Amino acid sequence: MDDVQRAYDRRSAEYAELLGSMDAVHPADRALVDYWSGFITGRVLDVGCGPGHWTGYLHQRGLAIGGLDLSPRFVDHARAAFPHLKFDVGSLDAIPAASGALDGVLAWYSLIHLTPGRVPEALSEFA
Numbered sequence: 001m002d003d004v005q006r007a008y009d010r011r012s013a014e015y016a017e018l019l020g021s022m023d024a025v026h027p028a029d030r031a032l033v034d035y036w037s038g039f040i041t042g043r044v045l046d047v048g049c050g051p052g053h054w055t056g057y058l059h060q061r062g063l064a065i066g067g068l069d070l071s072p073r074f075v076d077h078a079r080a081a082f083p084h085l086k087f088d089v090g091s092l093d094a095i096p097a098a099s100g101a102l103d104g105v106l107a108w109y110s111l112i113h114l115t116p117g118r119v120p121e122a123l124s125e126f127a
Helices: 002-019 027-037 055-059 072-081 116-124
Strands: 043-047 065-071 088-089 105-106
Touching: 002 072, 027 055, 027 105, 043 055, 043 116, 055 065, 065 072, 072 088
Parallel strands: 043 065, 043 105, 065 088
Antiparallel strands: none
């Protein structure tokens, strides 16, 4: 995952400018996450939060949410854009929450960086 972290750090400003707002999100994607979030009543973690736009959006929808990302530069951007929310640098391999403390995990395009054999491990960590 070091390569993934370095790649996102290098391109974080470009990514945030081009894709780091809800204006860049396809309406069908927003509708899907809106539907999912309607079932969440507790704490949520946006794993692989990038520049934090989904985290901020879901907070506006009333969710108790924070963000986690491998890229320190993404986390810096998210903290600057949404200073009222908690963002941490970290990996989906070790979510900084006690077992059972989360009611939902959003991992929007975060699992694509894993080999297929590692996906069950990540889902187990989410559970």
